[in-house]
Amino acid sequence: MNLIKNMKQLSKIDKKILAELDTNSRQSFSQIAKRIKTSKEVVRYHFENLQKNRILKNCYALIDTYKLGYLIHAVWIKFRNLNLSIEQKIVEKLKSTKNVGVVIKLYGKWDLVICVWAKNIIEFNDNYKIITQDFHQFIKEQLVTVELNCTYKSLDFLYKSIIPPVKIGDKLEIIEIDKIDTEIIRQLARNSRTNSTELAPKLKLTPNAVLERIKRLEKKGVIAAYKINIDYEILGFMHHRIFLKTNNSQIAIKRIMEYLKRIPCVISIMNYSSYADIEFRICVRDTREIHELLTDLRNRFENDIQEYDSIMFLESFDLLNFLPI
16 A cells, blocks of 8 residues: 555544544544534534545454453464465455454565464464364464553654553453453443443343443453554555563563654554563654664663564454454
8 A cells, every 4th residue: 555645644633533532432423522622513514534545444442362261362364375366265264263363464584474362372273283184284374472461552753642551461360251241341332332232132121220230340350441443554654563671571561662652653552472572563754763762772771681573464354353252
């Protein structure tokens, strides 16, 4: 995609609306209108335009799968003897697989990354064999990493509005949920703006009963936040993942992660159990910004960072499944 030719612009009110949605994407148009001092109709108009222009891809509930006993396994794949037709078939299979939550096309050392949910390494291995059984002959190399936790930051590089970060992970729990809770989570993970009145007939409950269940899931931390998914490229940004290998000092890792939280272009920070100690995602206008960021990190933490690597996101396919059940 030609970034300059396809780049779209955000108005001041677009940025205000996105900031509100990033804070809580379940807010009604009336609630957003009151907070940014405009009318409900204006909010609706801009919201629909953001969707129409493919800037706002979707609104979703961020599910803390660790509270349901699931770990996130990120698998980095390098292919061989692969043509476009085969690649499309592989992506379509991955998108339709229950335990796969994210599928992203990359540029650099790896061609594709997929996130697979599993309760343990044995379950992951069994699932991964099934997932890749139709195309394992095309896999040249693969790397499995386990995400210990993830901090989701606000998109303040877009709208200059700092929102408290949301962290999931660190500790596995087994919070019991029933079939109704599961369906509520599934619906909100797909579209966080689905209200209790819309959900009620599907679940054969009253809207108030649905609302009470949602509040209970929020209180337990199963639903961690309500966020938005933006097409950064269409706004002229490059989307990269940076991997840092450190001296393995927990104090150093904590210091680096705290520093990354203060950098506007950093949109999420992960702590890994293998390959790299820290991985973080950034959105920048050009490679110069990446170079400046990494130079600054090396200077600040010269005794802590041993090496780094980066990968560019080419395409994030229309899949964001935060519910592996």
